[in-house]
Amino acid sequence: xxxxxxxxxxxxxxxxxxxxxxxxxxxxxxxxxxxxxxxxxxxxxxxxxxxxxxxxxxxxxxxxxxxxxxxxxxxxxxxxxxxxxxxxxxxxxxxxxxxxxxxxxxxxxxxxxxxxxxxxxxxxxxxxxxxxxxxxxxxxxxxxxxxxxxxxxxxxxxxxxxxxxxxxxxxxxxxxxxxxxxxxxxx
Amino acid sequence: xxxxxxxxxxxxxxxxxxxxxxxxxxxxxxxxxxxxxxxxxxxxxxxxxxxxxxxxxxxxxxxxxxxxxxxxxxxxxxxxxxxxxxxxxxxxxxxxxxxxxxxxxxxxxxxxxxxxxxxxxxxxxxxxxxxxxxxxxxxxxxxxxxxxxxxxxxxxxxxxxxxxxxxxxxxxxxxxxxxxxxxxxxxxxxxxxxxxxxxxxxxxxxxxxxxxxxxxxxxxxxxxxxxxxxxxxxxxxxxxxxxxxxxxxxxxxxxxxxxxxxxxxxxxxxxxxxxxxxxxxxxxxxxxxxxxxxxxxxxxxxxxxxxxxxxxxxxxxxxxxxxxxxxxxxxxxxxxxxxxxxxxxxxxxxxxxxxxxxxxxxxxxxxxxxxxxxxxxxxxxxxxxxxxxxxxxxxxxxxxxxxxxxxxxxxxxxxxxxxxxxxxxxxxxxxxxxxxxxxxxxxxxxxxxxxxxxxxxxxxxxxxxxxxxxxxxxxxxxxxxxxxxxxxxxxxxxxxxxxxxxxxxxxxxxxxxxxxxxxxxxxxxxxxxxxxxxxxxxxxxxxxxxxxxxxxxxxxxxxxxxxxxxxxxxxxxxxxxxxxxxxxxxxxxxxxx
Numbered sequence: 001x002x003x004x005x006x007x008x009x010x011x012x013x014x015x016x017x018x019x020x021x022x023x024x025x026x027x028x029x030x031x032x033x034x035x036x037x038x039x040x041x042x043x044x045x046x047x048x049x050x051x052x053x054x055x056x057x058x059x060x061x062x063x064x065x066x067x068x069x070x071x072x073x074x075x076x077x078x079x080x081x082x083x084x085x086x087x088x089x090x091x092x093x094x095x096x097x098x099x100x101x102x103x104x105x106x107x108x109x110x111x112x113x114x115x116x117x118x119x120x121x122x123x124x125x126x127x128x129x130x131x132x133x134x135x136x137x138x139x140x141x142x143x144x145x146x147x148x149x150x151x152x153x154x155x156x157x158x159x160x161x162x163x164x165x166x167x168x169x170x171x172x173x174x175x176x177x178x179x180x181x182x183x184x185x186x187x
Numbered sequence: 188x189x190x191x192x193x194x195x196x197x198x199x200x201x202x203x204x205x206x207x208x209x210x211x212x213x214x215x216x217x218x219x220x221x222x223x224x225x226x227x228x229x230x231x232x233x234x235x236x237x238x239x240x241x242x243x244x245x246x247x248x249x250x251x252x253x254x255x256x257x258x259x260x261x262x263x264x265x266x267x268x269x270x271x272x273x274x275x276x277x278x279x280x281x282x283x284x285x286x287x288x289x290x291x292x293x294x295x296x297x298x299x300x301x302x303x304x305x306x307x308x309x310x311x312x313x314x315x316x317x318x319x320x321x322x323x324x325x326x327x328x329x330x331x332x333x334x335x336x337x338x339x340x341x342x343x344x345x346x347x348x349x350x351x352x353x354x355x356x357x358x359x360x361x362x363x364x365x366x367x368x369x370x371x372x373x374x375x376x377x378x379x380x381x382x383x384x385x386x387x388x389x390x391x392x393x394x395x396x397x398x399x400x401x402x403x404x405x406x407x408x409x410x411x412x413x414x415x416x417x418x419x420x421x422x423x424x425x426x427x428x429x430x431x432x433x434x435x436x437x438x439x440x441x442x443x444x445x446x447x448x449x450x451x452x453x454x455x456x457x458x459x460x461x462x463x464x465x466x467x468x469x470x471x472x473x474x475x476x477x478x479x480x481x482x483x484x485x486x487x488x489x490x491x492x493x494x495x496x497x498x499x500x501x502x503x504x505x506x507x508x509x510x511x512x513x514x515x516x517x518x519x520x521x522x523x524x525x526x527x528x529x530x531x532x533x534x535x536x537x538x539x540x541x542x543x544x545x546x547x548x549x550x551x552x553x554x555x556x557x558x559x560x561x562x563x564x565x566x567x568x569x570x571x572x573x574x575x576x577x578x579x580x581x582x583x584x585x586x587x588x589x590x591x592x593x594x595x596x597x598x599x600x601x602x603x604x605x606x607x608x609x610x611x612x613x614x615x616x617x618x619x620x621x622x623x624x625x626x627x628x629x630x631x632x633x634x635x636x637x638x639x640x641x642x643x644x645x646x647x648x649x650x651x652x653x654x655x656x657x658x659x660x661x662x663x664x665x666x667x668x669x670x671x672x673x674x675x676x677x678x679x680x681x682x683x684x685x686x687x688x689x690x691x692x693x694x695x696x697x698x699x700x701x702x703x704x705x706x707x708x709x710x711x712x713x714x715x716x717x718x719x720x721x722x723x724x725x726x727x728x729x730x731x732x733x734x735x736x737x738x739x740x741x742x743x744x745x746x747x748x749x750x751x752x753x754x755x756x757x758x759x760x761x762x763x764x765x766x767x768x769x770x771x772x773x774x775x776x777x778x779x780x
Contacts, residue, residue, distance in 0.1 A: 128335055148300055148334045155493055156335040160309075 015053045017186045019043075020062070024172075024181040031186050033073065035085060040064070044175045056085030061107070063091045063165075063172055070098045070111075074119060089125070091165045102135070106143065108165050126161045191726070191776050193563040193586075196241035197554070198230060198769040199258030201530075230730045230769040231609040241771055247554035248536040250529040256554055256768060257536060262527040270543040273303055273519045277543050289518035293351040297331035298500060298514035304329040306348050309339070329516055341512055352518060359399070360513060371405050378469050398468055400506055407471030414462050483509060526550075555593060559600065559625065559735060562589040563772055566665065566681060577778035578686040578727060585665055586684065586774055591677040592625040598737040599624050600678075604729055612687035612777070616729050619667045620680040628676040686727055686777045689720060720779070727774045734767040 015033045019025070020041030029045045031037055033053030039045065040062035049066050051058055052073035066072060072094065073086050086100060089107040094100055095115075102117040106125035111117065115129045118137035123129070127141055130148035135141065146156045231237060240258065248257040269278040273294035282291070295304040310325035326344035329351070330337045338344070342361040345354045357365050366374070398406065465472040487495065487509070494511050501507055503517055526538040538550040566585035578584055592598050601622045607613035665671060665681035672679045738761040 130333065146335045152300070152334075154299060154334060154336070158335060158337045158339060160337075 014186065015051075019183055019187075021183075023183060024176050024179050025183050025186065026179050027182045027185060029186075037073075040090065042169075042172055044172055044179065046070075046175075046179065053085070058086045058088075060088045061090035061092065063169055064088055065093045065168065065171060065175065067094055067096045067098070069096055070094045070100065072100045074101050075099070076119075078119065091168045093168060093171075095131075098129075108161055108168070126156075126164070128156070191773075193775065194773040195244065195561045195563065196232075196771045196773070197244055197247060197256065197558070198237070198240050198771070199242060199247065199256050199261060200768055201240070201258060201261035229605040229609055230732070230771075232728045232730055232771040233610045233724075237771075244555050244558060244560060245553075247558070248527060249552050249554045249557040250532060250534060250536055251552055252532045252534045253529060254764060254766065255531075256558065256766075257527075257529055261530045262536060263530055263533075264525045264527055267524040267526050267539060267541050268543065269521045269523055271519050272522050275543045278521055283521065288521045290521060291352045291518070293349055294519040295329055295351065295355075295516035296503075296519060297334060297336050298504065298517055299336045299511070300331060300334040301503070301517070302331050302333035303519075304331055304338075304516055306330070306345070306351065308348075309344065338516060341514060355516065360515065365399070366402060368401075368405060371402055372409075375406065375409060375469060398471075398473060403471050403473055405471075406469060407465060410465050410470040486510065557593060558766065558768075559590045559592050559598065559733070561731075561733075561770060561772070562591070563587070563774060564589075565775075578684070578775045579778055580686050580688040583683055583685050584775075586682045587671055587679045588682055588772070589672075589677055589679040590623075590625055593628050593676075594737060594739075595627050595629065596737045596739055597624060597627050598735050601734045601736075602680075603732045603734075604682075608687075608727065608729055610728075611724065612689055614687040614727055614729075614777070615685040617683045618680065618731075619665055619683060620670050623670050623678050623680060625678045626674075626676050631675065682729070682772075684727065684729070684774060689725055689777055689779050725777045725779060727777055729772045729774060731770045731772055732767070733770055734765065736763065736765045738762065739764050 015031055016036040017031060017038070018036065019039040020043075022041050023039050023043045023045070025039070025045040026047035026049070028047045029049045029051070031051045031053075033051075033055070035053035035055070035057040037051055037053050037058045037060075039060045042062050043060055043064040043066070045051075045066045046068045048068045050069070050071045050073075051066075052071065052075065055074040055076070055078050058073045060066065060072070072088070078085075084103070086102060087104045088094070088100070089105055089109070091108045092105055092111070093109075094111045095113045097114040098111045099116045100111060101119045102121040102123055103119075105111070105117070105123045106127065108126040109123055110128045112129060112131040112133070114131060115133045115135075117123065117129065117135045118139065120138040121135045122140045123135065124141055124143035124145060126144050128146045128148075129135060130146070133147045133149075133151065135147065141147065141153075142155070144156050144161075146154050148154075232241065239260065242258050246259065248262060249255070250257050266280075269280065269283050269288065270276060271278065271290035271292065271294050273290060274292055276290075276292060278290070293306065296302065297304055306327050307330050308325050308327055326346065327348050328338045328344055343355070343358050344362065345351060345358075347354060357367065359365055490510055490512070496504075496508055496511055496514060500511075500514060501509075504514060506513075506515075508514055524539045524541070524543070527536045528534065529536055535550050536552045537548060539545075540547045540549060564587050566587050588602075590600055599622070602618055603621060604616045604618055606617075607615055665683075670678050671681045740761060
């Protein structure tokens with residue numbers, strides 16, 4: 001694989017998918033829609049992840065982990081302010097069953113189990129959206145915010161962001177060995 | 188409106204509230220003569236005191252010796268052991284007394300979100316081959332996995348990953364060490380010595396010296412103990428260090444209280460005047476500085492909403508902090524395992540295994556094993572819409588009550604209700620079959636085999652109404668005096684209810700037209716018809732008196748060991764048992780017009 005990025009436009013059922021050569025994408029991940037989907041290097045897409053680009057494009061950064069049954073991309077027609085689609089930064093972990101429709105998710109965020117992020121929401125860097133938490137449409141969450149419990153928020157000044165990013169990197173390495181990858185299927 | 192679920196509450200006979208309450212509230216039955224007759228009294232589930240005697244069946248115990256239901260109010264609790272819910276270590280009662288009811292090992296809760304904290308090293312984990320075998324080192328912090336709080340935020344780092352409680356007790360927020368009690372005592376002694384030598388007045392009033400809460404308390408305590416000891420070895424109050432109620436001073440004071448004479452009053456007065464108050468920081472005096480509140484306001488301004496504790500967070504802390512930076516990790520509260528005894532016969536009703544990890548019970552006499560369970564469901568399955576589930580006033584509605592027998596003997600059940608439910612809005616209630624027999628809770632296989640075996644024996648004799656009902660798809664009519672359905676160890680009967688009208692004004696008029704009794708009732712308590720509909724007054728609650736009779740094996744009963752010994756030769760002897768109690772059936776909500 002000489003070129004780092006290879007864009008190939010597929011017929012109608014498959015969305016235009018571009019990815020770095022060293023990503024891990026499971027065979028039975030589901031990619032639907034018509035807008036382009038791009039995944040950065042080192043990212044892991046688990047089986048049964050649903051990437052839906054019917055309404056807007058999806059951009060996933062490097063070293064991200066997108067878990068099973070999570071739904072990325074707009075699930076309904078976008079509102080006026082969300083034209084660039086869903087942008088997920090580097091080192092983001094989206095856990096099982098989370099629904100991400102956000103406009104932007106910053107670097108090193110963790111979206112926990114069954115959390116929901118509404119359309120047009122902007123989430124800063126190194127945030128954590130706790131399990132089952134919801135972020136409303138168009139909400140803007142600053143850097144280092146932790147959303148937990150019943151919509152409670154606090155700003156975390158722990159200063160261990162680098163450590164966490166490194167941990168995500170190690171997790172990706174383990175997952176590379178565990179998940180059989182088949183990027184060719186989607187191209 | 189929230190969906191209404193039918194419920195059954197059982198009244199524990201330990202509190203016979205019906206008589207006194209009803210007379211007090213004025214929610215009495217038709218006539219006062221009836222009240223005197225014990226059998227005629229109806230239990231009023233709406234009486235304010237009824238709340239304290241009604242329990243779901245699962246909350247009740249059963250005393251095998253008294254043959255009676257026991258509720259949480261008529262059992263005695265005994266603590267079997269204390270344990271930490273986090274580390275599941277048993278804490279001896281002596282250390283609970285000396286160190287309080289919190290885990291003194293390493294179990295802490297997050298002060299922000301109450302999730303358990305875990306300890307981790309601030310150093311990045313070692314990498315490379317065999318990294319997992321390398322022991323982590325360096326300063327440790329407490330981390331909350333849920334809200335990502337870490338003790339770094341309050342400036343606390345620990346040296347060891349274990350015995351955190353002891354380590355935390357030595358560190359203030361910010362990392363400064365606390366003065367240990369021993370150290371504090373030493374300093375106090377030293378300072379006192381200096382003060383006596385110099386006799387300087389600057390020592391006595393030292394408002395600038397700031398003490399932390401613990402030091403201040405220790406100083407104050409030491410000071411007052413000293414004062415008490417000086418004023419008299421056994422002072423009037425008798426608080427010589429310990430709460431010495433047994434001291435002569437305290438005794439004389441108590442005697443004085445009872446006899447009215449001034450037993451030791453003069454002495455105590457003269458002595459108490461000798462006591463002085465704390466005068467210096469050494470003695471625990473802290474002068475509140477006028478700028479303190481300004482300081483906290485300034486701090487509030489600087490830290491903002493984010494830096495301020497919520498009420499819940501403040502309440503969880505011992506020192507009532509205002510700011511997030513003053514919070515401290517909360518040690519886990521200990522829990523107890525308790526055994527329960529019957530209050531009347533002192534027999535143990537429930538005893539858990541004393542080992543903390545073991546969730547089994549050694550003894551557990553729970554009421555569901557002795558008392559028939561009652562389930563309610565409407566006879567006609569209604570539409571699913573919540574509005575339609577409401578009971579229409581004045582339209583007869585039928586409910587099926589299913590009694591299931593947990594005992595291994597056949598039981599005879601008789602049930603009774605007042606014709607009209609007590610309270611402001613009396614609904615008419617009719618039980619179509621008030622007496623019936625419920626089969627024993629025998630082995631399911633026994634029954635199946637018996638039925639297979641040519642229908643001989645008890646199973647064959649029984650009415651097979653159940654199959655009949657199934658065949659006609661529930662179209663049959665409920666007949667008076669007959670059981671609706673019957674199974675192995677259960678019987679269902681039909682109750683017909685005519686819900687009352689919930690209009691306050693109309694109720695009065697309607698009642699007047701009705702029976703004379705009710706007119707009397709109105710005269711008796713006219714005030715209770717006034718006022719709007721109270722909370723949950725639209726729920727139709729039916730008080731039901733249940734009497735269960737059965738014949739039990741005497742030999743089976745442990746309590747009747749003596750009797751069993753006497754009747755050793757004829758083991759077949761049966762004993763008649765009876766259990767009678769009130770239940771409340773919450774049937775449904777009555778629709779408002």
